[in-house]
Amino acid sequence: MKVVAFKRELQGTGASRRLRISGQTPGIIYGGTEAPVTIALDHNALFHALKKEAFHSSILDLEIDGQVQKVLLRDFQMHAYKQLVLHADFQRIDANKPVHVKVALHFENAEVSPAVKLHGATISHVANEIEISCLPADLPEFIVVDLTNVDVGHSVHVADLKLPKGVTAITHGNNLTIATASVPAGHVAAEAAAAEEAKK
Known part of the structure; x- marks a missing residue:
């Protein structure tokens, strides 16, 4: 399954709120040898993907700036009562490590x-x-x-x-x-x- 994301330069509560207003969800990719990267994802695409069981337990192809990384969805936060994904965490994986x-x-x-x-x-x-x-x-x-x-x-x-x-x-x-x-x-x-x- 493929996920398209964009690098996110601005951080903080205000920046995250503006992202959500514009129809995007803030997220992060961590793990492996590289530094963590803050990202933004299309909210609607992510919201519908989260409804699929496979999205939670499959190796995902996460594309950022044309480069694809293999990741797992590690965590996500939903709004208490709105159908709104507040944040998503992805972990890079190594093909040779369990x-x-x-x-x-x-x-x-x-x-x-x-x-x-x-x-x-x-x-x-x-x-x-x-x-x-x-x-x-x-x-x-x-x-x-x-x-x-x-x-x-x-x-x-x-x-x-x-x-x-x-x-x-x-x-x-x-x-x-x-x-x-x-x-x-x-x-x-x-x-x-x-x-x-x-x-x-």
Whole structure:
């Protein structure tokens, strides 16, 4: 994905406010061997890009003055109530050094799992993203969580995930829970009542 930016000479609150009024968003690029560079980006293009999941976990081609740098989106600030991006931070990446990044989880096959199919259970997503480490070339857009074999009372943990080649989950020593399957309380009561009725 490509992002076009412009070098920003003026800094400070007033300069940033004028930038936003003119339809641009202030930002910064840092990391690597070069000094940090303050930049300005087209607000509308950035706002729409931020709605795309891939923009948050892909290596981006950031073009400044005709030169392209490989970067990752590291942070961004939104206005408290307006649809306004206040600032964006990008980090330069080295193709030979691993990156640490949060990647979205895509849950699949819940409808065919024993929990849902046989017991009418609900599968709750405890986490929607996990932190991973990999070389930039191996960075996945998302990680699939296959729920095919999940039964009632079972949970899916980070250790259960099939990670793409070259990708390691960063768990800080905790085997985090990703999803759980449980039968809604009302459903259990209804089943118990039906069983009682059948005995009569």
